[in-house]
Amino acid sequence: MADTTGHPLDGAHTEIAPPPPASPAVKEEEEGPxxxxxxxxxxxxxxxxxxxKPLADGLYDAIVMGTGLKECIISGLxxxxxxxVLHIDRNAYYGGDCASLNxxxxxxxxxxxxxREPSAALGSNRDYNVDLVPKFIMACGxxxxxxxxxKVTRYLEFKNVDGSYVFRQGKIYKVPATLDEALMxxxxxxxxxxxxxxxxxxxxxxxxxxxxxFGGYDxxxxxxxxxxxxxxxxxxTRTFTGHAMALHxxxxxxxxxxxxxxxxxxxxxxSLERYGKSPYIYPIYGLGGLPEGFSRLCxxxxxxxxxxxxxxxxxxxxxxxxxxxxxxxxxxKAKYLIGDPSYFPxxxxxxxxxxxxxxxxxxxxxxxxxxxxSTQIIIPASELKRHHDVYLAVVSSAHMVxxxxxxxxxxxxxVETANPLQELEPAVRLLGNYIERFDSVEETFAPLEDGSKxxxxxxxxxxxxxxxxxxxxxxxSLYQRITGKELDLTISADTTDADY
Numbered sequence: 001m002a003d004t005t006g007h008p009l010d011g012a013h014t015e016i017a018p019p020p021p022a023s024p025a026v027k028e029e030e031e032g033p034x035x036x037x038x039x040x041x042x043x044x045x046x047x048x049x050x051x052x053k054p055l056a057d058g059l060y061d062a063i064v065m066g067t068g069l070k071e072c073i074i075s076g077l078x079x080x081x082x083x084x085v086l087h088i089d090r091n092a093y094y095g096g097d098c099a100s101l102n103x104x105x106x107x108x109x110x111x112x113x114x115x116r117e118p119s120a121a122l123g124s125n126r127d128y129n130v131d132l133v134p135k136f137i138m139a140c141g142x143x144x145x146x147x148x149x150x151k152v153t154r155y156l157e158f159k160n161v162d163g164s165y166v167f168r169q170g171k172i173y174k175v176p177a178t179l180d181e182a183l184m185x186x187x188x189x190x191x192x193x194x195x196x197x198x199x200x201x202x203x204x205x206x207x208x209x210x211x212x213x214f215g216g217y218d219x220x221x222x223x224x225x226x227x228x229x230x231x232x233x234x235x236x237t238r239t240f241t242g243h244a245m246a247l248h249x250x251x252x253x254x255x256x257x258x259x260x261x262x263x264x265x266x267x268x269x270x271s272l273e274r275y276g277k278s279p280y281i282y283p284i285y286g287l288g289g290l291p292e293g294f295s296r297l298c299x300x301x302x303x304x305x306x307x308x309x310x311x312x313x314x315x316x317x318x319x320x321x322x323x324x325x326x327x328x329x330x331x332x333k334a335k336y337l338i339g340d341p342s343y344f345p346x347x348x349x350x351x352x353x354x355x356x357x358x359x360x361x362x363x364x365x366x367x368x369x370x371x372x373x374s375t376q377i378i379i380p381a382s383e384l385k386r387h388h389d390v391y392l393a394v395v396s397s398a399h400m401v402x403x404x405x406x407x408x409x410x411x412x413x414x415v416e417t418a419n420p421l422q423e424l425e426p427a428v429r430l431l432g433n434y435i436e437r438f439d440s441v442e443e444t445f446a447p448l449e450d451g452s453k454x455x456x457x458x459x460x461x462x463x464x465x466x467x468x469x470x471x472x473x474x475x476x477s478l479y480q481r482i483t484g485k486e487l488d489l490t491i492s493a494d495t496t497d498a499d500y
Contacts, residue, residue: 049315052329055086055331056332057084059334060084062075062083062084062085062335062338063334063338064078064088067096068291068340070459070475071339072298074338074475075087076294077479079298080297085302086334088307088309090310094288094307095287096340099131100129100132100287101130103125106130109438118436122361122403123403123406127397127402128402129286130402131286131287134408135471136161136282136467137281142476144281145491146489148493149491152294159399160277163376164280164376165376165378166379168240172366172369177279188237192237206219206262221257223255223258227258240380244378245269246264247469248264251381278375282374285400285401286399310327312328314344320453324337336482337457339458340458340461341461344447347448348447349445352460354420355462355463358439360434362407362431362432365396365407366431369394374396378390383426390426391412391413393410409431409434411424411427412465413427442461451481459475
């Protein structure tokens, strides 16, 4: 079913009434006998392939395929620019991989044989909104700025995440991010506390626009390894700083200019200071509200949405430029074709790896997290002698995503072995007993080209991280590739619109 929504001002304009018509006798005297009325010309359909019908209006500026968060943000942004957008999804619901499911749909997805009913111990079906790809939002990061830029915040409500933790030497510790926490934490020893506090003090004062704060260091040339060395930080401190605060995916950052990491740590600390418990926020009722909010923005600005419609074929010109899509015997064409990798031929994307995720339902908080109702725990790769970190995101009824007293934990990582589920065991062991578990292993993809050569603007698959920083980067990259300009994110995350 196609849902076509016009601009909110359509139909509300004022028209000037035409002058009254002359009488037939006067008209015939002045103009002669009336000619037979001419047939009204219909719309030009010369662009349609033989035997095909237009899909919705047929001609658009942009066709967006899939209603995942990235695609919905892009369709919302393009519609605000005045582009005519067709947004189509093979599913009958919004969200794609970012959808939030109730218990019935969760069991239907992971137990398609239908032999299992939700456990009575879990409570009511309607109390659940389980994210398929759980991620927390950095409170002052780019995704929040995009939300504020588009005013999608008016459709959503957020709540702070209780804690941010890191796993080290068999124990869970709160990530120390302030000068006081650096002195109080049991994560590091006495002398290391002083060194780390001095390091944080330098970062708190550093301003890339004020050379007086540089301390004699050129962070555009000095590597992060070099900056760590200057403060004498040990390997353990470097690990949780780079992975749990700067949120780097691996250790290659150590040999890149330090400025990148310094700014990432400043963002973490700034977001933490703003909200107090952790640097993260999360939507009430789950992540499914994010793509729906941006879809609403697109619809208000004239976008056309078609759910439960497959894309059977992408159409190309003889020169290899994508120009439209086919659904059955219906065709739509556009200058830009945008979508997630699943909508494009295999020769347009590359496999980047695999992600394993386990959704675990339980009736207690994670031990040693101060009974947090929501939390992120990062297990750095070096703790497990791996190449990739293991992530654990936990939410509960506090965010209206589970029944009272129930918790949803999602463990995830990038697959490195032939036994993906075993790779999650260090995270699963932290949870203790649980009621139910749902596992998945999926390939991840990225575009082969940037879209300039074939009009195919393809997002990357969602990675294993439990935060949205890499997702926001991909959205900003897509926007720049499509429009040729960077999205203006000069809006401050401190605006009162961002207070939740």
